[in-house]
Amino acid sequence: MARRRSRARERELTTLLARGTDDHYLDPLLYDFEYGDQTADVEWYCALVDARVPDRVELGGSGTVLELGAGSGRVTIPLARGGHRIIALDRMEPMLEHLALKVRRLEQADYPIEGEIEALVADMTAIPLADDSVSLVVAPFNCLMHLYTWQELLACFCEVARVLEPGGTFACDVLMPDLEWLQWDPNERHAVTPFEHPRTGRKMIYSTNHEYDHDTQVCHIRIYYDSAKGGRLRPRTTPDHVVHLAHRQIFPEELRMLVGVAGLKLESHTGDFLNLSLNEDIEAQALIARKPVRE
Ligand SMILES: C[S@@+](CC[C@H](N)C(=O)[O-])C[C@H]1O[C@@H](n2cnc3c(N)ncnc32)[C@H](O)[C@@H]1O
Known part of the structure; x- marks a missing residue:
């Protein structure tokens, strides 16, 4: 019979999970230095949002994009540059403060973003937004991998399905377990x-x-x-x-199950932002789903 974990090991794992959620996001400058030159995912999200949320802010459009785990804005700022209204949700204030600082610096340099960014300190398993209120939800760069239990993951997917307007799109990426x-x-x-x-x-x-x-x-x-x-x-x-x-680690079938159980409809699930099939050579699983339109 399998051995049960000792209390001490359980306590150690709880501490490790807490540190493993916060530590990496306490120094946003270092975070940007380490990941700032990644572009394939940014281009993929920008193309998707441009195609599916055509009503830009300057045209009086109301289409709102919710970004989960927006962090210091590596994806948020390029999305907003496309003229979109973005709600940047994250649980780590230092990351969102750094995002605000970067936006201020762009304004001072006379290179303002064209859209709008609203920072929202919140947890992605309990999204403080109304039902059917956003056109598109994105969860870039492994942020879902910080939801450690199936209950947390399912809560997040159900929240996404709740806040999306009917016909709205959800897109995310997580690493392929290697x-x-x-x-x-x-x-x-x-x-x-x-x-x-x-x-x-x-x-x-x-x-x-x-x-x-x-x-x-x-x-x-x-x-x-x-x-x-x-x-x-x-x-x-x-x-x-x-x-x-x-x-x-989130395995492909698990990700598709979360989509289905939350009541979303899978549209595509491919590799490395290049429509590659999911096999052992790819690094990132990129998934697109839709909230069904009510009859
Ligand atoms: C890998 S970073 C991604 C940041 C940014 N999207 C990017 O692409 O650079 C993951 C982000 O998810 C946030 N995060 C982790 N768990 C969260 C939760 N339960 N609710 C909201 N944000 C969370 C972290 O604070 C962090 O900023």
């Missing part, structure tokens, strides 16, 4: 990369490792930031700073 990568040695350091911290200017070394919990389907990733003082280019045994990132 079964080989998940089993890597949790004690080795990978992706070792020297870099200069964007805020402090300090020379540092980035590295990661991870541990997959088969029971909960959560991968606990540790991101190490070591000082590269003295030209040292190897991670230290005792790191200067460790950031936890917990990612719930």
Whole structure:
């Protein structure tokens, strides 16, 4: 018979999940430095929103786009540049504050966005918006992987179905679980990369490792930031700073089941924002669904 987890292990996992939800989003400048040059997903979301929400703000349109896990606006700002009204929902205030700062800087540089952005501090499992009130919902760049139980995931999908207007679109992307990568040695350091911290200017070394919990389907990733003082280019045994990132692995059939149980209709489910079929070579699952129109 399978052994039950000890209380101590349960407590440790609870702490890891809490840190794995917050840690990575406490330093938005570093976040932007690490992910700012990703463009394939941004282009995919912008093309989808342009095609499905034609009524732009400057034309007096009322079509509103809700972005779940908007963070520091990597996708939000390009969406708003297309002239759309975006509600940027996130539970982490530092990320949304950084988004607001970036919008102010664009205005000061005389390069304002054409649409509108409204920041909303909230949890995506309890969306504080009225039924049928938005035209399109997007959940970019793995934000759904921060919902760790099936109950949290289902609550979010049901909320999406509730706030979408009939005929409205939902689009999201999550990583394709990489079964080989998940089993890597949790004690080795990978992706070792020297870099200069964007805020402090300090020379540092980035590295990661991870541990997959088969029971909960959560991968606990540790991101190490070591000082590269003295030209040292190897991670230290005792790191200067460790950031936890917990990612719930969501398998394709599970994602499609959530769509169906929430009452949405699957439209497409493909790989890497290139319409690729879902196989072991792709990195991201990109999904589009619709809320059925009432008869
Ligand atoms: C990987 S980041 C994505 C940020 C941004 N969309 C991007 O593409 O760069 C995930 C975001 O989801 C947010 N998040 C995680 N769990 C959340 C929840 N339950 N409700 C709302 N936001 C959440 C995090 O704070 C973080 O900003």
